[in-house]
Amino acid sequence: ESLIEFYDSFKDMFEFFCKNTTIHGTIRLVCSDSNRMKTAFWTLLLLASFGMLYWQFALMFSQYWAYPVVLTMSMHSEPKMFPAITICNLDPYRFELVSEHLVQLDHMAEESIAFLYGINTSASLFHVNEKNIHVKDLSSIGNLSRSSFKLSQNFSLLRMPDHNNRSGKKHASVGFRLCNATGGNCFYKTYSSGMDAILEWYRFHYMNIMSQLPVIINVSDHEEQIEDMVYSCQYDGEPCRPSDYVHFHHPVFGSCYTFNSKGTDPFWTATKPGIPYGLSLILRAEQKDHIPLLSTVAGVKVMIHNHNQTPFLEHEGFDIRPGIATTIGIQQDEVNRLGGNYGKCTTNGNDVNVKLLYNNSYTLQACLHSCFQHIMVRKCGCGYYYYPLPPGAEYCNYNKQPAWGHCFYQLYNRLRNHHLNCFDQCPKPCRESLYKVSAGTAKWPSAKSQDWIRQALRHQNGYNSTSNRKDIAKVTIFYQQLNYESVNESPLLSENLLLSSMGSQWSLWFGSSVLSVVEMFELLIDTLVLSLLFCYQRFRSKKT
Numbered sequence: 001e002s003l004i005e006f007y008d009s010f011k012d013m014f015e016f017f018c019k020n021t022t023i024h025g026t027i028r029l030v031c032s033d034s035n036r037m038k039t040a041f042w043t044l045l046l047l048a049s050f051g052m053l054y055w056q057f058a059l060m061f062s063q064y065w066a067y068p069v070v071l072t073m074s075m076h077s078e079p080k081m082f083p084a085i086t087i088c089n090l091d092p093y094r095f096e097l098v099s100e101h102l103v104q105l106d107h108m109a110e111e112s113i114a115f116l117y118g119i120n121t122s123a124s125l126f127h128v129n130e131k132n133i134h135v136k137d138l139s140s141i142g143n144l145s146r147s148s149f150k151l152s153q154n155f156s157l158l159r160m161p162d163h164n165n166r167s168g169k170k171h172a173s174v175g176f177r178l179c180n181a182t183g184g185n186c187f188y189k190t191y192s193s194g195m196d197a198i199l200e201w202y203r204f205h206y207m208n209i210m211s212q213l214p215v216i217i218n219v220s221d222h223e224e225q226i227e228d229m230v231y232s233c234q235y236d237g238e239p240c241r242p243s244d245y246v247h248f249h250h251p252v253f254g255s256c257y258t259f260n261s262k263g264t265d266p267f268w269t270a271t272k273p274g275i276p277y278g279l280s281l282i283l284r285a286e287q288k289d290h291i292p293l294l295s296t297v298a299g300v301k302v303m304i305h306n307h308n309q310t311p312f313l314e315h316e317g318f319d320i321r322p323g324i325a326t327t328i329g330i331q332q333d334e335v336n337r338l339g340g341n342y343g344k345c346t347t348n349g350n351d352v353n354v355k356l357l358y359n360n361s362y363t364l365q366a367c368l369h370s371c372f373q374h375i376m377v378r379k380c381g382c383g384y385y386y387y388p389l390p391p392g393a394e395y396c397n398y399n400k401q402p403a404w405g406h407c408f409y410q411l412y413n414r415l416r417n418h419h420l421n422c423f424d425q426c427p428k429p430c431r432e433s434l435y436k437v438s439a440g441t442a443k444w445p446s447a448k449s450q451d452w453i454r455q456a457l458r459h460q461n462g463y464n465s466t467s468n469r470k471d472i473a474k475v476t477i478f479y480q481q482l483n484y485e486s487v488n489e490s491p492l493l494s495e496n497l498l499l500s501s502m503g504s505q506w507s508l509w510f511g512s513s514v515l516s517v518v519e520m521f522e523l524l525i526d527t528l529v530l531s532l533l534f535c536y537q538r539f540r541s542k543k544t
Helices: 010-020 036-065 096-117 139-148 194-210 364-380 404-416 450-461 495-510 514-543
Strands: 069-077 084-088 158-161 172-178 187-191 230-235 245-250 254-259 279-284 300-305 318-320 324-336 431-443 472-479 483-491
Touching: 010 514, 036 495, 084 279, 096 194, 158 187, 172 194, 172 404, 187 194, 230 254, 300 324, 300 431, 300 472, 364 404, 495 514
Parallel strands: 324 472, 324 483
Antiparallel strands: 069 483, 084 254, 084 300, 158 172, 172 187, 230 279, 245 254, 279 472, 300 318, 324 431
16 A cells, blocks of 8 residues: 555546646646536547557658668778779680680681671681690590580571561571470570671580580699780889789680789778879780680770679670770779668678679679579589589580570570579678779870880880780779768668657657656556456455
């Protein structure tokens, strides 16, 4: 009895509450009890206020559980690490192990071009006497490859009339036919441009030929040194060191070098913006045309990307034209995503269901390629040549899997149309650095300076070309400014803001505070206790 205040009736308890509570308007329920109209009016008004309050609460919680975000932008200025730069000479090699098949493919391409367009390209396009790259300790595999692999004649290039041409002009598409394992469900992989059709047809055969090579080939002992591609390299006015780059060979883009791939060397810290403090390269852009139908572009491929990231040159990057000095200004942007309930993203890829086939850090492209390769191996029985292989898988070869092309192109179309679940399984990184690029070009070297520049390169690097600015290029990559823009996601309605909004609504409709809510809980507890006491008294009276 000392803890709980007893009342003679519910009416007494309610009158005490209305006269002493801090909730506005409740006192009018008891002070106007002689006027029933006023009492009814204030009762309806309080009930309407309660209804409006909890309607507003419902709207707040529905918005909160939708987890909306707001983007906040901030500028930062501080020394930062120079990005990783990958350059490729667009000049892939003929490996001696498969050189005979590549020569046969060149003859097939020559015959196809002559059939389609009546052009004899043997003298100007194909060079069968080019230097081949020999890889030692593969003689047994090479003999097996030469004896077992045969180029297929079932994928000839054809010209097909376009029946859907609305312009009325005579037009024909070019493509090749693909069928499933039983020879049915055939379709034509067609292109409106004959050039695109020939390049895709050549790449299709090229992948089958290159599948004969081992998965990992060490060509570092047999390939030219970086001095044969990079005549000059300077960063921040200092010459580059051998430890500043890593080398790899791309089957389409040729010999590639990545500068500052790890991003841990203080040498590559950018302390000042501007052209003099960037990376300056003089590159060999000579085309030896080892595989001319595989890469029809002359120049150098350049890609600017994050550290520890696999460069996907087929999707990103840009080409540098020979005989041109190109200055590339970069501006860094940083994106930070919330993840969790506010959006799908991953911190390091460990929580992604797709097992990455690349040894570098997680990126969306690496995940999509890995996802597609896993599906490719499962559906088609073999892997796509341009992507790494899962353990125990082998690359596709139409001598072993005659219908893999039919399976691959259908799967790839489904991926492009977002009909595979790879885009659902591969979230974006929660933290990502993006680089905006702006470029300017000028002829280099000039007509009056090219003689002494060529002489200097000849004495320093063994440069022996006599062409007129068609085999060298200059590239300068620099930070336009060290300020970088950070775009951060933050909750539009956080827990603190939700409580604050609820308090504002409660104060708006009732002019009270949190203590008023405690008073209402006290009223509920008193009502419950008083009900139990009355029930107990009634029970004892009946028993008596």
